[in-house]
Amino acid sequence: MSKFDGNALRSLAFACMFAGVAGGMGLPQAALAQPAAAVRGLPDFTDLVDQVGPSVVNIRTVEKASSRASANGMDEEMMEFFRRFGVPIPNVPRQQRPQRPQDDEQPRGVGSGFILTADGFVMTNAHVVDGADEVIVTLTDKREFKAKIIGADKRTDVAVVKIEATGLPAVKVGDVGRLRVGEWVMAIGSPFGLENTVTAGIVSAKQRDTGDYLPFIQTDVAINPGNSGGPLINMRGEVVGINSQIYSRSGGFMGISFAIPMDEAIRVSEQLRASGRVTRGRIGVQIGQVTKDVAESIGLGKAQGALVTGVEAGSPADKAGVEAGDIITRFDGKSIEKVADLPRLVGNTKPGTKSTMTVFRRGASRDLGITIAEIEPDKPTAKTAEREEKPKASAAAQQMGLAVTELSDTQKKELKIKGGVLVATATEAAARAGLREGDVILAIANTEVSGVKEFEAVLAKADKNKPINVLYRRGEWAQYALIRPGR
Numbered sequence: 001m002s003k004f005d006g007n008a009l010r011s012l013a014f015a016c017m018f019a020g021v022a023g024g025m026g027l028p029q030a031a032l033a034q035p036a037a038a039v040r041g042l043p044d045f046t047d048l049v050d051q052v053g054p055s056v057v058n059i060r061t062v063e064k065a066s067s068r069a070s071a072n073g074m075d076e077e078m079m080e081f082f083r084r085f086g087v088p089i090p091n092v093p094r095q096q097r098p099q100r101p102q103d104d105e106q107p108r109g110v111g112s113g114f115i116l117t118a119d120g121f122v123m124t125n126a127h128v129v130d131g132a133d134e135v136i137v138t139l140t141d142k143r144e145f146k147a148k149i150i151g152a153d154k155r156t157d158v159a160v161v162k163i164e165a166t167g168l169p170a171v172k173v174g175d176v177g178r179l180r181v182g183e184w185v186m187a188i189g190s191p192f193g194l195e196n197t198v199t200a201g202i203v204s205a206k207q208r209d210t211g212d213y214l215p216f217i218q219t220d221v222a223i224n225p226g227n228s229g230g231p232l233i234n235m236r237g238e239v240v241g242i243n244s245q246i247y248s249r250s251g252g253f254m255g256i257s258f259a260i261p262m263d264e265a266i267r268v269s270e271q272l273r274a275s276g277r278v279t280r281g282r283i284g285v286q287i288g289q290v291t292k293d294v295a296e297s298i299g300l301g302k303a304q305g306a307l308v309t310g311v312e313a314g315s316p317a318d319k320a321g322v323e324a325g326d327i328i329t330r331f332d333g334k335s336i337e338k339v340a341d342l343p344r345l346v347g348n349t350k351p352g353t354k355s356t357m358t359v360f361r362r363g364a365s366r367d368l369g370i371t372i373a374e375i376e377p378d379k380p381t382a383k384t385a386e387r388e389e390k391p392k393a394s395a396a397a398q399q400m401g402l403a404v405t406e407l408s409d410t411q412k413k414e415l416k417i418k419g420g421v422l423v424a425t426a427t428e429a430a431a432r433a434g435l436r437e438g439d440v441i442l443a444i445a446n447t448e449v450s451g452v453k454e455f456e457a458v459l460a461k462a463d464k465n466k467p468i469n470v471l472y473r474r475g476e477w478a479q480y481a482l483i484r485p486g487r
Contacts, residue, residue, distance in 0.1 A: 043184045043200075043235060045198065047237075048186055048233060048237050049188070051237045052231065052233050053188060053196060054141075055168075055231075057115065057122060058113075059112060059113045059128055059136070059137055059147075059161075060135075060137075061110075061129060062132065062135075062136065063132055063134075109128070110225075111125060111227075111228045111229045112124065112189035112227055112228065112229045113161070113230065114229075114230065114239060117170050118166065118168050119168070120162050120168060121160055121161075121162055122162070124229030125159060125228045125244055126153055126154050126159040127157055128159065128228050129149055129152060130154070134146065135147040138195070140195075140196060145163035150272055151277055151278075152272070153268050153271075153272065153277075155278070155347075156278075157260060158265050158272070159229075160272045172237060172238045173266060174239060174262060175238075176217070176240050176241070176262055179203060179217065179240050181205060181206060182202055183202060183203045184200065184235050185201065185235075186200045186233045187200070187222075187223060188230055191224035194226070197227075199221050199223070199227075201219050201222070203217060203219055204220055205217075209338070214344070215340075216259060217258065217259040217260075220255050223257035230242070230243045231243070232259040240261070240262050279350070279374055281373065282316075282351075282372070282373050283320075284312035284314075284315020284316055284373070285310065285315070285328075287306040287307060287339055287343075288309045289307065289339045290307050290339070291303055299363045300327060304329060304335070304336065305327040305339075306339045307326075307339070308324055308325065308326045316370050316371055319370075320371075321368055322359065325361070326360065328358070328359050329360050331345045331346065331355065332345065332355045332357075349372045351372055353372045354371050355369075355372055356370070357369075396462075396464070397455075400468070400483055401425075401426060401427040401430035401432075403425040404421040404422060404423055404424055406452050407420055407422050407440065407451075415440065417473070418450070419451060419454075420440045420441055420450075421440070421449060423435055423438060423440070423472070425437060435483075438474075440473045441472045444468065444470050444471075445459075445469065446469065468482070469483075470482075
């Protein structure tokens, strides 16, 4: 008999003997099949819903009817969803709707929020209330209040509104530092306008860098249009984040959602409540990623820090002696592990603060003293004046789903361009091509345009049966789009 067979027989005899003893003790055979580790059951969210549910509110926004209204009959909250995440609007059949007078008010969108303080401060997303003429907050007991927008910060997508009420059930704010990957979390909100909807999942990742100003909490909690601004809640009944974004290729939930960490949201909300705006620091550098090959070639060791690709003349960095090619490795004693860390650390520093920055230059590190300046605040958008200035689109432009306006001399100077037109509305064919309000069209059908008159003239001559190329600018980047009117 082999050694393996002998071991196997001894193991079998031991197992049979144990089973006999267990049988004599009256233990069920199913119990013997249980693994050594304790089996954990699924969490019960019922108590959490009772505890936190009354603190969650529905937010409905209203604006005056305008040419921005959906031309394809899609629900406005769905339109907001596609605009928010840059998803092309699908070619849905046109629905016939009664036309409203231009000065009528109509629903603009639906979102969520939660009660921050018992005296009526409510937190939500900035994109939920952006451009609204009126904000209506509905509590779970069906009471409705007209809310005043205290402040909104587009960079972090955090907004605070105020309703005139007292004794409200405020949320408990949790410690994001204690949040762990794999931990169960829950969301409450109004997806598609369905109030007090509860969904749950787990934390998929922390400090997820999506290119925005903040590192996000990633979860697999189901988030849909209308959930924006609602709370992400841990199993202790504490709010740890604000549901803000999803990753989607279809326009619907695909198992990945993002929440703004509550510690960052509270910091922003305190400034909004104090002054109605958020001040951030800046040092005046353009930065890029440090690759592994670059790090090894210059003796840095590992890929870390932020590579300075340009220094603004007269900026704090210029005055401090920062040079193009420097790698910023530390700021105020905090390590810069990746390029996104630097703008977050600098942005969170109060303007006027004297800080210390460590740069790696030509094989050696050196500390530089720098005084933080203030980043230019977001400019308020005058929605009413903008609507009044929008001209009626020509028949050719309407066929493309476009309405454009003239660029002011100030806008041209800021953008450093000589001509072009500003997109006032982009629906149907233009929206499917990826254009959206605020884009600047520089050329159409391979012809540069200096203003609206030239834009209309070129468009009128273009063959509408063929795709029309459009060169447009969004922010600092220019790109092409193909508009297919007949699609």
